[in-house]
Amino acid sequence: MANSTTKKVFIITGANRGLGQAFVEELIKEPSNYIISISRSRTKDQALYDSSRFHLLEIDLSEENLDSKLSVLKNLIDRQEVYFINNASIILPIVKIENLTYEDIERTLAVNITAATLIVKFIIRHFKTNAHSFVNISSGAAHRAISNWSLYCSSKAFMDIFFKAAQVEYPNYRFYSIDPGVIDTAMQESIRDSDFPEVTNFQNLKKDGKLKSAATAASEILKTIL
Ligand SMILES: NC(=O)c1ccc[n+]([C@@H]2O[C@H](COP(=O)([O-])OP(=O)(O)OC[C@H]3O[C@@H](n4cnc5c(N)ncnc54)[C@H](OP(=O)(O)O)[C@@H]3O)[C@@H](O)[C@H]2O)c1
Numbered sequence: 001m002a003n004s005t006t007k008k009v010f011i012i013t014g015a016n017r018g019l020g021q022a023f024v025e026e027l028i029k030e031p032s033n034y035i036i037s038i039s040r041s042r043t044k045d046q047a048l049y050d051s052s053r054f055h056l057l058e059i060d061l062s063e064e065n066l067d068s069k070l071s072v073l074k075n076l077i078d079r080q081e082v083y084f085i086n087n088a089s090i091i092l093p094i095v096k097i098e099n100l101t102y103e104d105i106e107r108t109l110a111v112n113i114t115a116a117t118l119i120v121k122f123i124i125r126h127f128k129t130n131a132h133s134f135v136n137i138s139s140g141a142a143h144r145a146i147s148n149w150s151l152y153c154s155s156k157a158f159m160d161i162f163f164k165a166a167q168v169e170y171p172n173y174r175f176y177s178i179d180p181g182v183i184d185t186a187m188q189e190s191i192r193d194s195d196f197p198e199v200t201n202f203q204n205l206k207k208d209g210k211l212k213s214a215a216t217a218a219s220e221i222l223k224t225i226l
Helices: 018-027 044-048 066-076 102-126 150-169 186-192 199-207 214-225
Strands: 008-013 033-039 054-058 081-086 132-137 174-178
Touching (some): 054 066, 081 102, 150 174
Parallel strands (some): 008 033
């Protein structure tokens, strides 16, 4: 639980690997930060963090009843400044639209859209007197259509405009959508291993050493929002 020394609370989805893990590794360095990871698991390091600094809210974001599972947040956060980083996202399967299954569509929309919008809603509704910053981890794919990425591109575009609408509704809070650039994570690995027209471009980015580390991407984003 956040305590009297906590100044800022960071709620991060998908904080067990990739960019989300890098956010935690950077934020834990500041003793007055309290981190809530909404993820399906935690890293070995995260298991060792003191409970006054780090809490795992173990949730599969593709499942239903997210609203009721989020109610724990009311016991963890008091009047502190709250940052929500909407980081978890899925890109697979990378296939043509005709090959998408109902489950593919449901899972991608659940994780990339429904879960994110429900968490934003929950925070706004239940922490009315806190200061809030909402950070959507966007992508170039929100603005550039890529063949075989239809669900990923469109869900990223949805969240961008959702955050813009939220900013208009709640001018007292800060809403960011930030494209982190191309990062060396498991997501890029699965892109390189997929079959789609632009795959060579992504394989070349890795071959040419053009991928950003997750640590660099996380610290760039934190410089912008803090
Ligand atoms: N990598 C890039 O080049 C790149 C470029 C632009 C934007 N981005 C964006 O950056 C963000 C982070 O990407 P990344 O590269 O770090 O991706 P990643 O390595 O694939 O990690 C994705 C994260 O999302 C979590 N997640 C997926 N499905 C989940 C579910 N059902 N419930 C809970 N958590 C779930 C994963 O947890 P599990 O371990 O439980 O699956 C993992 O922590 C994403 O929003 C992505 O769109 C990435």
